Each structure stands twice: as C-alpha cells, then as structure tokens.
Amino acid sequence: MAHSAPAIVILGNGSLATARKIAQLYPGALIHGLAERVEGADRVYHEFGATLRELYQQDTPIIALCAAGIVIRTLAPLLLEKGAEPPVLAVAEDGSAVVPLLGGLGGVNVMAREIAAGLDVAAAITTSGELRFGTCLLNPPSGYALGDLELGKRFVSDLLAGEHVRIEGAAPWLAQVQLPQDPEAHLSIHVGSAERTPAANELLIYPRSVLLAVSASVADLPQAIRAALRQAQVAGQSLACLLAPVTEMANPTLREAALELGVPLRFASAASDASELARGAVPGATIIPIDANLALAIAEQPLDIAQIGRPRGRLAVIGLGPGAAELMVPAVKAELARATDVLGYETYVRMAGPFRADQVLHCTDNREEMQRARHAFELAAQGRSVIVVSSGDPGVFAMAAAVLEALHESSEPAWHSVDLEILPGVSASLATAAQAGAPLGHDFCVMSLSDNLKPWSIIEKRLDLAAEADLALAFYNPISRSRPWQLGRALEIVAQHRTPETPVVLGRDIGRPGQTLRVTTLGTLTPEQVDMRTMVLIGSSTTCTFPRAGGGEWVYTPRWYGEKPVS
Numbered sequence: 069m070a071h072s073a074p075a076i077v078i079l080g081n082g083s084l085a086t087a088r089k090i091a092q093l094y095p096g097a098l099i100h101g102l103a104e105r106v107e108g109a110d111r112v113y114h115e116f117g118a119t120l121r122e123l124y125q126q127d128t129p130i131i132a133l134c135a136a137g138i139v140i141r142t143l144a145p146l147l148l149e150k151g152a153e154p155p156v157l158a159v160a161e162d163g164s165a166v167v168p169l170l171g172g173l174g175g176v177n178v179m180a181r182e183i184a185a186g187l188d189v190a191a192a193i194t195t196s197g198e199l200r201f202g203t204c205l206l207n208p209p210s211g212y213a214l215g216d217l218e219l220g221k222r223f224v225s226d227l228l229a230g231e232h233v234r235i236e237g238a239a240p241w242l243a244q245v246q247l248p249q250d251p252e253a254h255l256s257i258h259v260g261s262a263e264r265t266p267a268a269n270e271l272l273i274y275p276r277s278v279l280l281a282v283s284a285s286v287a288d289l290p291q292a293i294r295a296a297l298r299q300a301q302v303a304g305q306s307l308a309c310l311l312a313p314v315t316e317m318a319n320p321t322l323r324e325a326a327l328e329l330g331v332p333l334r335f336a337s338a339a340s341d342a343s344e345l346a347r348g349a350v351p352g353a354t355i356i357p358i359d360a361n362l363a364l365a366i367a368e369q370p371l372d373i374a375q376i377g378r379p380r381g382r383l384a385v386i387g388l389g390p391g392a393a394e395l396m397v398p399a400v401k402a403e404l405a406r407a408t409d410v411l412g413y414e415t416y417v418r419m420a421g422p423f424r425a426d427q428v429l430h431c432t433d434n435r436e437e438m439q440r441a442r443h444a445f446e447l448a449a450q451g452r453s454v455i456v457v458s459s460g461d462p463g464v465f466a467m468a469a470a471v472l473e474a475l476h477e478s479s480e481p482a483w484h485s486v487d488l489e490i491l492p493g494v495s496a497s498l499a500t501a502a503q504a505g506a507p508l509g510h511d512f513c514v515m516s517l518s519d520n521l522k523p524w525s526i527i528e529k530r531l532d533l534a535a536e537a538d539l540a541l542a543f544y545n546p547i548s549r550s551r552p553w554q555l556g557r558a559l560e561i562v563a564q565h566r567t568p569e570t571p572v573v574l575g576r577d578i579g580r581p582g583q584t585l586r587v588t589t590l591g592t593l594t595p596e597q598v599d600m601r602t603m604v605l606i607g608s609s610t611t612c613t614f615p616r617a618g619g620g621e622w623v624y625t626p627r628w629y630g631e632k633p634v635s
C-alpha cells in the first residue's frame with residue numbers, strides 16, 4: 069500500500085540532527101517538534117500522545133525519536149480497532165538504533181532498513197520470514213496483489229519450518245526473494261491475472277496487469293465491470309486501472325466506479341470504440357472486447373499507470389486558517405500533501421509550506437487574482453493537481469470567488485472538466501472572535517472596507533444599514549496605506565447608531581507569531597490602532613464584557629435579543 073510521507077516526531081532539540089538525516093531520505097517528510105522544546109521543526113505540536121494518535125489514525129507513517137515503550141503505550145488504545153495501520157518506528161535520539169514496531173504489511177521493515185542505512189547502523193528486524201528470505205512475501209511491491217493474506221501467513225510459516233516451494237508464472241520480483249525453490253515442491257506460488265480457485269497448497273499472486281477501457285456512459289458501471297472481468301475470466305485483483313476518453317472526464321459515474329473498485333482512473337483521446345481505446349493505451353497487450361463500450365487490455369507485466377493516458381486534473385482552492393497549523397482543517401493538510409503545483413500570494417504560500425522539492429511553487433503579487441485563477445485552470449487542465457492558497461477561508465474576500473469567476477467566463481471544456489473543490493478554513497473574524505470570547509454570538513455582518521473593487525458609496529450605505537440594524541460588525545481590510553481615511557469615516561457612521569461604550573475587539577496577526585488581541589470601546593478606538601493585518605470586531609447594543617481570571621476581559625454577545633429568557 070502506498071503511504072503518505074512519514075511524520076518524524078521529536079521531543080527535544082537533541083533529536084534534531086538525527087531527525088534531519090532521516091527527513092532527507094523521505095521527500096515530503098515533516099519534522100514535528102514539541103512546542104517550547106524544539107526550535108526549527110517543520111510543525112509544532114503541543115501534546116505528544118494526541119499528536120501521535122492523530123497521525124496514526126490518518127494512516128501517516130510515524131518515526132518517533134524516543135523510547136519504543138513510550139510509543140507502544142501511546143498507541144496501545146488504538147491497536148484493537150480495525151482501521152489504519154501505518155508503519156511505526158522508534159529511533160534512538162542519537163540515531164544508534166532503529167526499531168520497527170508496527171505496520172508489517174505497510175512496509176515497516178523496508179523503512180527500518182532504509183533509515184538504518186541512512187544512519188549507518190543495523191535495523192532491529194525481528195520478522196522471521198523476512199530475516200530468512202530477505203523480503204516479506206506477504207507484502208508484494210505495488211504492481212502485485214496477494215490473493216489471500218491468511219493463506220500467505222501459513223505459507224511463510226511452512227517455509228520457515230523447512231518446506232520448499234515452486235513458482236509458476238513470471239514475477240521478476242519473486243526471483244529476488246531468497247525462497248527455497250524446488251520444481252518438485254508441493255507448495256506453489258502461482259502468479260497470473262486469470263481468475264483461479266487456488267489449488268491445495270497454492271498461494272496466488274496477481275500482477276496488476278489489466279486495464280479496462282470504458283468508452284461511453286454505462287449503467288451500473290461497477291457491476292458491468294465485474295461482469296466483464298468474469299466473462300473474460302480475469303481476476304478482479306489484477307485490475308490495474310480504468311481508462312476513459314477525455315470527453316468523459318467530469319462523468320461522476322466513472323469516478324465513483326474507480327473509487328468503488330479501488331483503482332486509478334485515467335483518460336486518453338477519444339477512440340472509435342472501447343477496444344480501440346484499450347489498444348492505444350497498452351501497446352502489445354491482448355485485447356478482449358466485451359461490447360462497444362467496454363474492453364479489456366491484458367499485459368504480461370504490471371502496468372505502469374503513469375504511462376497510461378493522463379489523470380483528471382484537480383484544482384483545490386484552500387483556506388489555511390489564520391496561520392497556526394492547529395487551526396488548519398485536516399482536508400487542507402491532505403490537499404497540501406498531494407499537490408503538484410501551488411499558486412498564491414507569496415506570504416500565504418510560505419505560510420502553507422514547507423513543500424517538497426517536486427512541488428512547483430508559483431508565487432504572485434496579491435493583486436493579480438484573476439490572472440492567478442486562469443493560470444491555475446491552465447495547469448489543472450494538463451492533469452496536474454493544483455492548489456490555490458488563501459489565508460483564513462478562501463470564500464471570504466479571497467480566491468474562491470475569483471476562481472469561479474474565471475471558470476464562469478471560460479468556454480474551454482478542459483477547464484470545466486477539472487475536478488474543482490473549495491476547502492474551507494477558519495476565517496480571521498472567527499479566529500479573532502474565539503480568542504475574545506463570543507462577540508459574534510448573535511447576528512452579525514461581515515464587511516470588507518476595501519474600496520478597490522466596489523465604490524465607497526456602497527460601503528457607506530451598507531455600514532449605515534448594518535449599524536442601524538444593530539448587527540455586530542466584522543471589518544476585513546480595515547485600512548491600508550492607499551486607503552488611509554476610510555476607517556475613520558466608517559467609525560463615524562457606526563457611532564451614529566452605537567454608544568461610545570460599545571465593546572470593540574482588535575485582533576492582529578491572530579494565530580501567527582506575535583499575535584495581539586486588544587479589547588477596547590468604540591469611543592476610544594482610533595484608526596491609528598489598526599493596520600491591514602488587523603481584524604476589527606464591533607459589538608452590537610447587547611455585546612458586553614466582564615473580567616477574566618488571569619487578566620483581560622471576556623467579550624460576548626448573548627444569544628437572545630430584547631428580554632432575557634428565563635432559564
């Protein structure tokens with residue numbers, strides 16, 4: 069199984085040198101350092117246990133630079149659950165020992181050997197089959213699938229007990245395994261893509277060597293595919309990918325079928341029928357037509373998917389949240405890991421990093437939003453996996469609307485076929501409000517005070533009406549060097565409807581280094597206290613404050629309006 073890049077988790081600065089050496093072995097690996105103990109980690113965490121368990125549940129390989137016992141105790145509660153089992157290793161902080169702990173079927177021993185080689189020590193491999201045969205029979209490389217795991221386990225223990233084995237069929241990978249081979253052996257390993265009931269003492273291994281071409285929409289596609297495989301007597305485990313014409317790229321049935329069958333979906337130029345499509349994609353393969361819309365291509369060896377057509381391009385418009393990694397939603401983290409291209413204003417792209425060397429960064433000026441949106445579609449239409457970054461939420465005065473506007477204006481079918489998704493983030497108003505208490509706890513109005521893309525007169529009108537309606541107010545883009553007087557004018561308008569005692573929250577660089585939170589009142593607020601990195605929250609007539617233990621004040625707007633309900 070293919071895993072994401074590992075997380076290297078460290079507890080102190082003493083492990084940093086070893087962690088860096090290991091990180092070099094895995095592109096995309098991030099070093100997670102304990103807050104206030106580690107300087108210079110890629111990610112900061114606050115709680116070791118919670119962090120390790122979260123990584124484990126997300127199926128992220130874990131390399132923990134600490135005692136094996138700590139890792140075992142931390143993950144123990146999760147081990148009885150079925151679900152993810154990523155590789156987990158403990159590595160001595162000075163790099164002198166590498167201990168694979170969990171994830172035998174996820175390739176933990178392979179990782180242990182890689183890391184040990186990188187650190188110039190020996191890995192503590194304890195798996196007998198692997199020690200004896202040099203590889204794990206139960207964990208074939210990506211082009212092969214094991215027929216039956218339980219049977220496989222019995223096989224390995226029989227081999228360990230001294231049995232010999234015959235190999236039928238071609239699997240270059242098996243040739244490298246130091247198996248005790250004997251043409252007369254009664255145990256056999258059969259490699260092939262044909263559907264087959266295993267004979268007694270036979271272990272089946274399927275090469276992923278079969279492509280299924282779908283040239284037009286087919287009703288109940290997964291069912292039709294299973295029937296086609298049965299008809300051609302091909303084992304389902306040998307199916308390596310689905311191939312469809314580019315004109316069907318946005319077809320949800322295809323996407324769902326590929327997901328259900330657990331195989332990648334690729335696209336090629338349209339052909340006269342499915343057989344033609346299959347033939348063009350896998351030269352030299354045996355073509356088995358099923359009907360005009362379905363055909364199989366069966367190759368001798370596992371297919372190299374990257375060489376077949378191209379994938380559907382993806383464009384994700386993501387919100388990073390205010391800045392702190394803890395406030396970034398997991399879907400966005402996953403998207404950052406899969407992206408091939410990252411577009412955005414340089415500050416935000418840097419905030420979203422670090423990135424792997426194979427990820428292309430396209431940093432642009434903050435104002436070139438439409439150009440950036442079009443560039444994103446051009447890249448995604450080539451089959452790349454593109455992300456456009458915004459801070460906070462991408463739908464709040466940010467890139468999502470620009471991306472949709474670019475698509476709306478375009479009549480390019482390739483752009484409309486892109487797998488477009490908007491992934492939300494914690495917007496600055498919400499992050500600021502949370503730190504202050506609940507100033508937006510009742511109806512509120514969100515406004516940008518920037519008059520770059522709208523006339524100032526409409527801003528004044530909306531301010532006036534929102535203030536009159538007694539909504540709490542959240543101001544984005546409150547002031548800048550090119551817009552020096554607007555905030556003062558906005559506050560004058562609000563002051564016509566609110567008392568000078570109205571609570572005001574100023575959040576600057578919330579969730580970022582050097583953040584400040586300040587609670588003041590409308591009467592004492594001046595534009596000099598605000599800059600373009602500040603979020604301004606102005607209370608309604610019911611917003612109130614009270615002292616918080618430890619200093620400062622809580623600010624909240626009650627859920628009710630008018631008369632307090634009896635509770």
Ligand code: SAH
Binds near residue numbers: 544580
């Ligand atoms: N999409 C962003 C907003 C972009 S507009 C979001 O949803 O948060 C930019 C404005 O947002 C800034 O001028 C500032 O008013 C506010 N802002 C963005 N990040 C902030 C942060 N970390 N702290 C305080 N205000 C922030």
